[in-house]
Amino acid sequence: MKYLRRFVWYxxxxxxxxCVVLGLMVVAFYYAMNMANIYVVLKDGMxxxxxxxxxxxxxSELTKYFMPSFLEQDQVxxxxxxGNSPYKDYNVRGIDHRLEMEWMWCWPWEDTARxxxxxxxxxIDGRAKGTTADALVAAGGxxxxxxxxxxxxxxxxxxxxxxxxxxxxxxxxxxxxxEE
Numbered sequence: 001m002k003y004l005r006r007f008v009w010y011x012x013x014x015x016x017x018x019c020v021v022l023g024l025m026v027v028a029f030y031y032a033m034n035m036a037n038i039y040v041v042l043k044d045g046m047x048x049x050x051x052x053x054x055x056x057x058x059x060s061e062l063t064k065y066f067m068p069s070f071l072e073q074d075q076v077x078x079x080x081x082x083g084n085s086p087y088k089d090y091n092v093r094g095i096d097h098r099l100e101m102e103w104m105w106c107w108p109w110e111d112t113a114r115x116x117x118x119x120x121x122x123x124i125d126g127r128a129k130g131t132t133a134d135a136l137v138a139a140g141g142x143x144x145x146x147x148x149x150x151x152x153x154x155x156x157x158x159x160x161x162x163x164x165x166x167x168x169x170x171x172x173x174x175x176x177x178x179e180e
């Protein structure tokens with residue numbers, strides 16, 4: 001009886017250890033999967049938001065990445081809709097968009113995630129539109145022929161998973177960053 005009890009405890013302890021290891025592997029897998037999906041949504045969504053502002057891209061595509069409630073309140077997009085964008089007088093052909101995720105957390109069983117990101121656009125390929133170029137040069141000098149720099153910033157993003165798809169619910173500006 002003594003040996004049977006030892007054998008049962010040996011099996012039970014090993015089985016518990018195996019279950020704990022497998023559980024940690026499942027949690028790590030789902031965390032990594034969520035992290036990859038969230039990074040893609042943030043990277044593509046923020047890049048497309050900048051394209052809407054600078055390059056007059058189709059605004060309806062933003063609903064793939066952002067919640068409609070966010071789009072209605074985003075000051076950058078509202079300024080563009082009202083014609084107050086600093087890029088309205090420029091033909092922007094391309095941008096070098098960079099996004100760095102500093103921190104992200106989402107439990108595998110939750111539908112809400114939080115992330116801290118840094119957005120930078122170090123290079124904007126564009127030039128003033130022909131009709132406004134002379135007025136821009138007269139007002140701001142020769143440098144006014146090229147689009148103004150995008151303000152690099154650090155954001156705190158909250159994402160929500162609906163119907164299996166992550167979308168950005170809110171972006172909170174943490175701080176503006178100096179250009180490097």
